[in-house]
Amino acid sequence: MHAIGLSFVDWLIIAIYFGFVIGLGFYLKKFTTSEEDFFLAGRKNSSWVAGIAFLSANLGALEIMGMTGNTFKYGMYVAHFYWIGAIPAMLFLGIYMMPFYYSSKIKSVPGYLKLRFDEKTRVLNGIAFAIMTLLVSGINLYAMALVLHTFLGWPWHISMWAAAVTVAAYVTLSGLMSAIFTEIIQFFLIWFGLFLVSILGIVEIGSVKEIFARIPPSFNTLWSTSGNPAQNGMVITWGGIVLGLGFVLSFGYWTTDFLVVQRAFSAKDLRSARMTPILASFFKMALPFIVILAGLIALVLSRDPKSGFHLLSDNGHINYDSALPLLIARYYPKGLIGLGVTALLAGFMAGQAGNISAFNTVWTYDIYKSIINKKASDIHLLWMGRVATIVGIIISLGTAYWAMSFPSIMDYMQAIFSWVNAPLFATMLLGMFVVWITPNGAFWGLITGMFSSFFLYLADKFNWIDKSIITLSHSSSDMAVNFWRAWWAWLICFFVTIIISLFTKKKPKEELVGLVKGLTKENVDKDISFFKKPEFYAILSLIVLIALNIYFW
Amino acid sequence: MKPIWYFVGLILSLMGTIIFLTGLYNLYYPESTQKVLSGMHPDVWWGALMAIIGLVYIFYNRNKKIF
Numbered sequence: 001m002h003a004i005g006l007s008f009v010d011w012l013i014i015a016i017y018f019g020f021v022i023g024l025g026f027y028l029k030k031f032t033t034s035e036e037d038f039f040l041a042g043r044k045n046s047s048w049v050a051g052i053a054f055l056s057a058n059l060g061a062l063e064i065m066g067m068t069g070n071t072f073k074y075g076m077y078v079a080h081f082y083w084i085g086a087i088p089a090m091l092f093l094g095i096y097m098m099p100f101y102y103s104s105k106i107k108s109v110p111g112y113l114k115l116r117f118d119e120k121t122r123v124l125n126g127i128a129f130a131i132m133t134l135l136v137s138g139i140n141l142y143a144m145a146l147v148l149h150t151f152l153g154w155p156w157h158i159s160m161w162a163a164a165v166t167v168a169a170y171v172t173l174s175g176l177m178s179a180i181f182t183e184i185i186q187f188f189l190i191w192f193g194l195f196l197v198s199i200l201g202i203v204e205i206g207s208v209k210e211i212f213a214r215i216p217p218s219f220n221t222l223w224s225t226s227g228n229p230a231q232n233g234m235v236i237t238w239g240g241i242v243l244g245l246g247f248v249l250s251f252g253y254w255t256t257d258f259l260v261v262q263r264a265f266s267a268k269d270l271r272s273a274r275m276t277p278i279l280a281s282f283f284k285m286a287l288p289f290i291v292i293l294a295g296l297i298a299l300v301l302s303r304d305p306k307s308g309f310h311l312l313s314d315n316g317h318i319n320y321d322s323a324l325p326l327l328i329a330r331y332y333p334k335g336l337i338g339l340g341v342t343a344l345l346a347g348f349m350a351g352q353a354g355n356i357s358a359f360n361t362v363w364t365y366d367i368y369k370s371i372i373n374k375k376a377s378d379i380h381l382l383w384m385g386r387v388a389t390i391v392g393i394i395i396s397l398g399t400a401y402w403a404m405s406f407p408s409i410m411d412y413m414q415a416i417f418s419w420v421n422a423p424l425f426a427t428m429l430l431g432m433f434v435v436w437i438t439p440n441g442a443f444w445g446l447i448t449g450m451f452s453s454f455f456l457y458l459a460d461k462f463n464w465i466d467k468s469i470i471t472l473s474h475s476s477s478d479m480a481v482n483f484w485r486a487w488w489a490w491l492i493c494f495f496v497t498i499i500i501s502l503f504t505k506k507k508p509k510e511e512l513v514g515l516v517k518g519l520t521k522e523n524v525d526k527d528i529s530f531f532k533k534p535e536f537y538a539i540l541s542l543i544v545l546i547a548l549n550i551y552f553w
Numbered sequence: 554m555k556p557i558w559y560f561v562g563l564i565l566s567l568m569g570t571i572i573f574l575t576g577l578y579n580l581y582y583p584e585s586t587q588k589v590l591s592g593m594h595p596d597v598w599w600g601a602l603m604a605i606i607g608l609v610y611i612f613y614n615r616n617k618k619i620f
Contacts, residue, residue, distance in 0.1 A: 013568055013572075024560060180557075181560065185561060188564075189564075192565065196599055331589055331590060331595070333575075334584065334596075335571065335572040335575035335576065335596050336600075342568075
């Protein structure tokens with residue numbers, strides 16, 4: 001395609017964004033004087049700040065462009081990622097898990113594993129998480145350069161280095177605080193930069209009702225066609241959606257991935273920390289009005305020959321990710337194009353900053369202080385956090401160049417996520433709610449779960465096992481296999497942890513006070529009125545979730 | 554330290570004003586290649602909306618300080 005041309009005004013808007021985030025880094029540096037300021041933003045944030053950052057850490061440009069493209073490919077079923085595939089897990093984190101996380105004053109999720117189980121489980125998860133974040137960060141950088149090269153004609157190296165240096169500058173200056181500030185700015189830029197695409201698309205087609213009328217029935221419902229995989233765009237049954245996405249993948253990501261949970265740790269008190277994912281759940285439910293709607297608009301336009309709209313094609317394969325940039329190019333005049341591109345850039349950079357700020361914390365506390373320098377002072381750890389940021393960015397750049405010469409690495413991303421997060425959720429669930437789970441049970445269960453997830457990925461990729469055995473269905477999509485693979489990895493980790501725990505030494509109960517349900521005083525938010533309690537807002541969120549699912553049933 | 558909402562206001566009002574002014578310019582000197590629905594002039598009203606919301610954020614947070 002011809003690159004989208006940028007005018008002087010568009011460049012000016014992009015330059016303002018870059019100047020603004022670096023300026024913010026310098027401004028916030030004055031207030032970053034201790035390691036707690038750098039790694040946990042001083043634990044002073046309100047639930048609104050932490051909540052929007054919690055959501056935005058997950059709201060990278062890869063996610064937005066990818067999900068818009070997936071909607072084009074699979075239809076309304078992609079909304080499950082935003083509703084049943086996110087909200088129950090976010091509410092569960094806020095209501096049941098956050099009291100254990102926040103009250104134990106840990107700095108990271110692996111830190112909880114150390115207190116609940118032992119050092120080896122913490123280090124295992126710390127190393128797996130550090131590798132995952134650096135890979136994701138590098139691939140994010142590569143994907144950004146790919147998008148900018150394809151749609152704007154920008155040179156690869158300049159795109160990658162400019163973004164990497166900017167992120168390195170502001171995260172090194174003030175750590176999590178500047179990452180959170182830029183994530184909130186990114187949140188507003190994404191809404192203002194991309195929601196207009198949906199509005200203009202609705203105007204062009206006529207109405208939302210008209211959009212739904214012009215797409216095939218298998219693409220415009222949420223649940224009514226889930227009884228038979230052949231009748232829905234994602235080729236999946238309701239069982240795969242509920243068990244794989246709604247339970248394992250969703251709970252595995254939203255309740256244990258330190259990238260998002262770290263934002264809740266930055267809250268000023270326990271109530272704010274509990275409110276963080278609950279407030280974020282309302283914004284999460286609203287995102288389909290950008291992402292899903294844009295994908296459906298692209299689908300309707302591409303089915304109408306008179307519209308002149310069609311997705312890009314690479315060597316005969318449809319490039320689904322091109323849906324959103326092509327809609328921006330279709331509707332936006334100069335000035336707004338700059339805003340749309342800045343929204344995508346902000347999404348990429350905030351995603352990278354989120355990964356790097358999570359990496360520097362896990363590296364510093366769960367690997368460096370835990371194994372290499374156990375007596376490190378606070379000042380030394382602050383210095384190490386800054387060094388880890390720069391080294392992390394350099395490794396990410398290396399990963400980005402690796403991905404450039406080996407593009408199929410992108411295919412392995414899904415495997416990496418279910419490799420780390422799906423089994424970890426089983427470990428966390430058992431650890432927080434079952435007193436007699438032992439350190440050895442958790443460690444070996446986690447290892448078995450991680451390997452089984454990776455084995456199932458390879459078995460599917462190289463046809464060692466028939467897909468129907470994994471998905472319990474004769475027809476299935478790649479997405480269905482992903483969901484079911486996560487379920488099996490979780491189940492294996494769950495049972496191995498229980499069986500080994502039955503035969504290995506338990507931790508004394510007095511060491512588990514405050515970490516496990518049943519041994520912890522349940523007086524959370526007892527003295528505040530019902531309408532201020534996180535539980536009240538969680539019920540509201542649940543009602544909205546149920547209403548949305550019934551409306552689009 | 555100024556709250557984050559103050560900075561959100563700054564960037565929205567700055568970008569919104571630029572987009573709004575560019576939209577006004579495009580009204581009088583239209584681009585040679587017209588985009589779909591260009592007659593709606595989304596840059597004018599969307600830029601104005603951004604600028605106004607940004608100014609509201611600045612106004613309400615101009616004297617606030619957090620820790």
